[in-house]
Amino acid sequence: MNKWLRYFLAAVLIFGLILVRKYETELFYDPFLLYFKTDFYSGKFPDYDLGKLILNHLFRYFLNLLLSVWIVGLIFWRKDYVKYTILIGVGFLIIFLPLYLFFLETQFSLGVNYGFYVRRFLIQPVLLLLLIPAFFYHQQKTKEI
Template sequence: MLKKLFNHKVRIALAMLFVVALVLIRAYEDSLFYDPFLDYFKGDYFNLPIPEIDNLQLFGGLFFRYFLNTSLSLAIIYVLFKDIDAIKFASFLYLIFFVILVAAFFFILLKNGDSNKMGLFYVRRFLIQPIFLLLFLPALYYQKQKQ
C-alpha cells in the first residue's frame, strides 16, 4: 500500500516538474526563440503593419518551441497514463497538427497577413502554446475510464 502511494507521489511530482518546464519555456520565450510576433501581438497590432521577418528563422523558432512543448506534453501524458499506445497516437496527432498549422500560418502570413491578423494570431497560438495537452488529457482520461 505504501509503495503504491509512493509511486503516485513520484508520478505527480514528475508531472509537476514537466509542467514547470512548460512554464519556464513560456517565461523565457523572448531569449529562447526567434519570434518577432511576441512583441507585435502584445501591442496595438491592428494598427501596425506585419513586422519584418526571416521566414526560415521563424520556422526554426516555431519548430523548436513546438518540439519542446510536444516533448514535455508527451512526457506528462506518459507519466500520468503509462500507456505507450496513447503516446504513439498523441505523437501522430501532434505531427499532423504541426504540418497543418505551419502550412496555415505561413499561408496566412504570406498571402493575407495584413488583412487576417486574428487568424495569424490564433494559428500561431496553437503552435507556440501547449494547448493540445489541455485537449488530450481529458480525452485520454475518458478513454482510459471507458476501458
C-alpha cells in the same frame, strides 16, 4: 514507478512548460511576440526572417511536444496514449505550419485573429490541454465497459 512519483515528475515537466513560456523572448526568435501584445489591428506588420522564424517555431513546437509526451506518459502510464500524442502532435504540425506560413506571406490578409490562433497552436502546448481531458475521459469510459 510509484504513482505519486510519476505525478511529481509530471508537475516538474509542467513547470518546464511554464519556463519555456516565461523565457520565450530570450529563447526564441519571434518578432510577432511584440506584434500580438500590442494593437495588432492597426500596428505595422513586423519584418521577419522566414527561415529563422520557421526554425525557432519548429524548435519550440518540438520542445513543447516532447514535454507534453512525457507528461501524458507519466500521468496515464500507457504507451498507446504516448503514441497517440506523438501522432496527433505531428498531424497538428503538418496542418498548422503551412497554414501559418500562408498567413505570414499574406500578412494575415484573411484576418489577424486567424493567424494569431494558428500561431498559438504552434508555439503553445495547446495540444496537451486538449489531450489530457480526452485521455482521462477515454480511460473512464473504458473502465465502465
